[in-house]
Amino acid sequence: MTELKRVDIVSAAKVTAVLAAIFGLIVGVLFTFVGGFGAMPSLGGWWPLNLIFWPILYALAGVVFGALYAALYNVVARLVGGIKIELV
Numbered sequence: 001m002t003e004l005k006r007v008d009i010v011s012a013a014k015v016t017a018v019l020a021a022i023f024g025l026i027v028g029v030l031f032t033f034v035g036g037f038g039a040m041p042s043l044g045g046w047w048p049l050n051l052i053f054w055p056i057l058y059a060l061a062g063v064v065f066g067a068l069y070a071a072l073y074n075v076v077a078r079l080v081g082g083i084k085i086e087l088v
Contacts, residue, residue: 004082007070016066017059024058025051 028050077083 012070020062021059024055028054
């Protein structure tokens with residue numbers, strides 16, 4: 001078993017940003033279609049900027065929270081020990 005003692009903050013922020021942007025794209029597609037069918041007119045109907053706005057917003061949040069969580073993990077891992085993983 002290997003112990004994960006430290007996470008690189010920049011790489012964690014990048015990976016989290018990409019994953020969050022993918023999720024934001026899914027949210028944008030859902031908002032566009034749900035709003036387009038008139039179910040939620042406050043979403044702006046067939047507003048194509050949903051497909052740009054939500055992924056960017058989620059990616060920015062992913063960068064911030066990914067970096068924050070990585071920094072917190074590094075502090076906690078130093079205090080109580082890291083996660084034990086098995087590399088194959």
